[in-house]
Amino acid sequence: xxxxxxxxxxxxxxxATVGAAxxxxxxxxxxxxxxxxxxxxxxxxxxxxxxxxxxxxQVPGGTVLxxxxxxxxxxxxxxxxxxxxxxxxxxxxxALADVxxxxxDSCVERIKKESGQEVPxxxxxxxxxxxxxxxxxxxxxxxxxxPPKFRPQQFEAAVKARKHVFMEKPIAVDPVGIxxxxxxxxxxxxxxxxxxxxxxxxxxxxxxxxxxxxxNNAIGKLTTAEVYWNGGQLWYRNSKPEWSEMEWxxxxxxxxxxxxxxxxxxxxxxxxxxxxxFFGKHPIKALGFGSRxxxxxxxxxxxxxxxxxxxxxxxxLSTCRQINGCTNAVNxxxxxxxxxxxxxxxxxxxxxxxxxxxxxxxxxxxxxxxxQEHKNLITCxxxxxxxxxxxxxxxxxxxxxxxxxxxYTGKEVTWDEMMNSDMKLGPDTFIMGDIGxxxxxxxxxxxxxxxx
Amino acid sequence: xxxxxxxxxxxxKKLLLIIFIxxxxxxxxxxxxxxxxxxxxxxxxxxxxxxxxxxxxSWKLSVHHENRIGMHIGCVECHLPPKGQGYxxxxxxxxARDAYGYxxxxxxxxxxxxxxxxxQAQHFVFEESCINCHNNLFPLTLTNEGQxxxxxxxxxxxxxxxxxxxxxxxxxxxxxxxxxxxxxGNAGNESKEKYTSAADVAGHNDYTETIPGTTIxxxxxxxxxxxxEIGSPESEQLRESDEGPQKTVNxxxxxxxxxxxxxxxxxxxYSATAAEGRSTDTEGSRTQADVxxxxxxxPPYGQPDQNWGLGSRPAITMSYHSAETYCKWLSQVTGKTxxxxxxxxxxxxxxxxxxxxxxxxxxxxxxxxxxFIGKLFGKGSDxxxxxxxxxxxxxxxxxxxxxxxxxxxGLKNMLGNAAEYCADxxxxxxxxxxxxxxxxxxxxxxxxxxxxxxxHLKALLAK
Numbered sequence: 059x060x061x062x063x064x065x066x067x068x069x070x071x072x073x074a075t076v077g078a079a080x081x082x083x084x085x086x087x088x089x090x091x092x093x094x095x096x097x098x099x100x101x102x103x104x105x106x107x108x109x110x111x112x113x114x115x116q117v118p119g120g121t122v123l124x125x126x127x128x129x130x131x132x133x134x135x136x137x138x139x140x141x142x143x144x145x146x147x148x149x150x151x152x153a154l155a156d157v158x159x160x161x162x163d164s165c166v167e168r169i170k171k172e173s174g175q176e177v178p179x180x181x182x183x184x185x186x187x188x189x190x191x192x193x194x195x196x197x198x199x200x201x202x203x204x205p206p207k208f209r210p211q212q213f214e215a216a217v218k219a220r221k222h223v224f225m226e227k228p229i230a231v232d233p234v235g236i237x238x239x240x241x242x243x244x245x246x247x248x249x250x251x252x253x254x255x256x257x258x259x260x261x262x263x264x265x266x267x268x269x270x271x272x273x274n275n276a277i278g279k280l281t282t283a284e285v286y287w288n289g290g291q292l293w294y295r296n297s298k299p300e301w302s303e304m305e306w307x308x309x310x311x312x313x314x315x316x317x318x319x320x321x322x323x324x325x326x327x328x329x330x331x332x333x334x335x336f337f338g339k340h341p342i343k344a345l346g347f348g349s350r351x352x353x354x355x356x357x358x359x360x361x362x363x364x365x366x367x368x369x370x371x372x373x374x375l376s377t378c379r380q381i382n383g384c385t386n387a388v389n390x391x392x393x394x395x396x397x398x399x400x401x402x403x404x405x406x407x408x409x410x411x412x413x414x415x416x417x418x419x420x421x422x423x424x425x426x427x428x429x430q431e432h433k434n435l436i437t438c439x440x441x442x443x444x445x446x447x448x449x450x451x452x453x454x455x456x457x458x459x460x461x462x463x464x465x466y467t468g469k470e471v472t473w474d475e476m477m478n479s480d481m482k483l484g485p486d487t488f489i490m491g492d493i494g495x496x497x498x499x500x501x502x503x504x505x506x507x508x509x510x
Numbered sequence: 511x512x513x514x515x516x517x518x519x520x521x522x523k524k525l526l527l528i529i530f531i532x533x534x535x536x537x538x539x540x541x542x543x544x545x546x547x548x549x550x551x552x553x554x555x556x557x558x559x560x561x562x563x564x565x566x567x568s569w570k571l572s573v574h575h576e577n578r579i580g581m582h583i584g585c586v587e588c589h590l591p592p593k594g595q596g597y598x599x600x601x602x603x604x605x606a607r608d609a610y611g612y613x614x615x616x617x618x619x620x621x622x623x624x625x626x627x628x629x630q631a632q633h634f635v636f637e638e639s640c641i642n643c644h645n646n647l648f649p650l651t652l653t654n655e656g657q658x659x660x661x662x663x664x665x666x667x668x669x670x671x672x673x674x675x676x677x678x679x680x681x682x683x684x685x686x687x688x689x690x691x692x693x694x695g696n697a698g699n700e701s702k703e704k705y706t707s708a709a710d711v712a713g714h715n716d717y718t719e720t721i722p723g724t725t726i727x728x729x730x731x732x733x734x735x736x737x738x739e740i741g742s743p744e745s746e747q748l749r750e751s752d753e754g755p756q757k758t759v760n761x762x763x764x765x766x767x768x769x770x771x772x773x774x775x776x777x778x779x780y781s782a783t784a785a786e787g788r789s790t791d792t793e794g795s796r797t798q799a800d801v802x803x804x805x806x807x808x809p810p811y812g813q814p815d816q817n818w819g820l821g822s823r824p825a826i827t828m829s830y831h832s833a834e835t836y837c838k839w840l841s842q843v844t845g846k847t848x849x850x851x852x853x854x855x856x857x858x859x860x861x862x863x864x865x866x867x868x869x870x871x872x873x874x875x876x877x878x879x880x881x882f883i884g885k886l887f888g889k890g891s892d893x894x895x896x897x898x899x900x901x902x903x904x905x906x907x908x909x910x911x912x913x914x915x916x917x918x919x920g921l922k923n924m925l926g927n928a929a930e931y932c933a934d935x936x937x938x939x940x941x942x943x944x945x946x947x948x949x950x951x952x953x954x955x956x957x958x959x960x961x962x963x964x965x966h967l968k969a970l971l972a973k
Contacts, residue, residue, distance in 0.1 A: 218650050241657035244648040244664065477665070 106273070106338045111254075111261050111434040112443060115425060117145055120440040125199040125224075126153035126181075126192035128212055130165035133226055134203030136428070137256075138165070141201060141224070142173045144432035153181040153195040155188030156204075157308060157490065186488045193219040199435070200224070205311040206319055207231050207484055210238035213448070217246045222439050224432065226256040228327045228455040229448065231319035234482040236456045243448035250444070254435040255451040257331050261431040263423035264407045265332070268399055271418055272336065276409050277394030280337060280372070284391040285329035287378040292321070294355045303492040313356025315462075316484030316495075320358045322348075322465075323458040326378035330461075331454035332390045332401065333366075333374045340453045341366035341374055341460075342473040348465030350501050352381050357499045364461035376461065403427070468504030547601065556585040559608050562622055571682035587643070588680050591636040604634070624906040626681065629968075632671055635680070640672035685817060694780075694814065708844035714763055716920070722843055724778040728767060731920045735763035738858050739865060741941050746867055748874040752938045760949040761858045766851065769822070769911040769922050770930065771836070773815060776825035779836045782843075818907040824928040826908060830960055833931050850933040853940075853961045854951050860925065860964065862918035868925065869917045870897055877902075898926035904967035925964050932961040 123145060127138045138151050151169060154177055156162040162184060166177050183191040189212050192200060200216045202209055202225035209229045216223050223246070230236045246253055259265045272280070294313050297306040311317040318324040334340045346364030353360040360381050366374040389402035397411040409418035425433070438445040456476055463481075464471040485493050549555060557566055569575055574583035590600050611617075624630060647660045663670050678686040705720035705727065714734075720727045741756040742749045814827045828836075833850065840848040851859065862869045870893060877894045894900070897917070899909045904926075911922045934940070934953025944951055953961065 220650070237658060237661055241648065241661045244661070245650055245652065245657075248646045248648045249650055
């Protein structure tokens, strides 16, 4: 703003005020606007660059790639097995980390039983800093599958240790964590590291084929997306007398907001990510509802309904629920000017015109997307194909966080507020003991407090 | 016929010769001009014309001269864009500027300090040059603070420059601070006597407020109510369209501070309310709706005073919200009502009972930058210098209030130094919506931005 005249009546425009300015971190963030609000009939698919994963059925051969697993629970162990299936005899799991010995032991056991590989005992580490030992153990790849709260710190450490990364979504629970992931993602790019983020729909033939159909203008310009993850109650664990507060919270992590980000972030981010991917941009504001009806433990909601808006006014309508005895649906519907596309991870994907006539349908490919994403990672490493999904996934997680904050507060929340927010959930230090967190934990009540 | 043919051949041969000579000459010119460009792009050649040795001293102390990889970054590497990205054009521009300054100006008159501020430096430090050397903004060795900052930059590349944060890498400044400023606000006057109570005010007279529990006092002037024409007539020089139409406005009597809110005053609020840092536990405290306290500012990043000094200089760089919160706090500790002035009150106070463009003699154009005609006829800026801190006399810094004289109401710096927040919402056509003869108008009911009034230390009198 250059206001050089001796103005006697001026107003605040932007950040320049009172004759001095330039404070870093205070300005507003320019959203990723493409200025594409014109009513042109042709959709802006053509202009869009999307980095397709390689999608080979068989990974190329090469030197043995060694992976370390950080977080040996259900998903970590599952990811280890998916990785071993994807790479066959050309890959190994050589190191493990977890905060609990019993989880580590069961992981060793399952890997041995299902793949025949034995992880050496000296490479199994327990504790909050066990991930650092895995990074030091000579692995090429780390698979990060702890509760999402720990992801940003571990991802950054992995990148700084020059490891390729497979990390499960969501990759953070709060804006501070998101920014840490975004910065580490740029470091990974600069260092030539490959990153896959567990958004397996982007590695699923069915989704990629629908995406290609839509990019060939099958349903015209996209106008609205509906995204759903309405399912039954997820697992929970009741506290045991021998467990400390921290131990119980981590064992029950999908029910605690600071560990999981709430279920809109932890689970529904998959569907939100599909909408962002198909639109080629993320929403810039959210207004939503949510509540807690049936969840037995923790401090989270069990239902959300969010209306998201893109910078050009288009909308994403999202609902998610974890309550038994209700109608379930986990899918995405993209509405366009000439028809609509229906996608879901299982079942048939279809594209229909405005009259409901079928234009396209697709059944599943035989390779599981959970295995395919590891095949893609291995291929990108061996063929040195630049591939890094961290930024796009971070954006999708941020959208989910934006929805959560809107529902918790009852207020409209913008992308800029989130991107500049210093919200950081959970305790500052992690110790296995009583951390005094739960005595203050409460379920959010909309309309009671402003939050940015 | 043969003679024509021979002549033709002769010409053809000569033509080749001429082309050949031209070609050789061309190469020679190109070579020598490259030599000239090289010769005039060395640090030594820069030093010859730039007669301000401290710049060379501070450069030699900087990380661009003394760094761990032993690379010395020369003048042109930062002060000209990389070759092929407008290098020659900028070189010609810079050379012309330097030559002009060398021949026609006295180097003693240059304000070197102002030239090294961000605002001016961005005109002769090239973003492309920074990026040219530092093309990886995310090296694995980057600190966490650097990660956040570079991420912010990567999301706002069009608005930001590298020197927004790295202003002092090319020329060392021992006073530059690049950190969270936890010491900020320690005024160092703890040993002085603290006031125990706020001033008693009886009647509408000037008084000196004393902030209880602090060593801070400031003068308040009693402004008599009255009527005036808000805005400026269409015939006034350098007028903006949002200054009209003029309306008659009545203002009730009120008090106004003699000087702009000073750092001393603002820091009293700061140290009384500032916390070590914001709590990160936003989840746990979400439902506590009944908090009864004034939330304080967080430790600032860098120097909110722009290194211009604190004390009686006006408090700057705070947000509108901070200004309002300060008023709220001041009201609470003094038991009086302090608030931002309405726009009508501000203008009434600034005019001090006059109806002319300034409360002192003269028209805006009289005080424009001294030009050739101005010099000839002796139109000077002496009068304005008595009252207004602006671009021509501020050295691009805020000034202490004792350098100016008050207006007829006894108020200082109503027309310069720092611009001031008003309580009203801004609207371009706010005056059209005023009723003639209205008393104490408050501006539009809502808006996006608040009114800020008057010129400031960087304001010029000419467009």
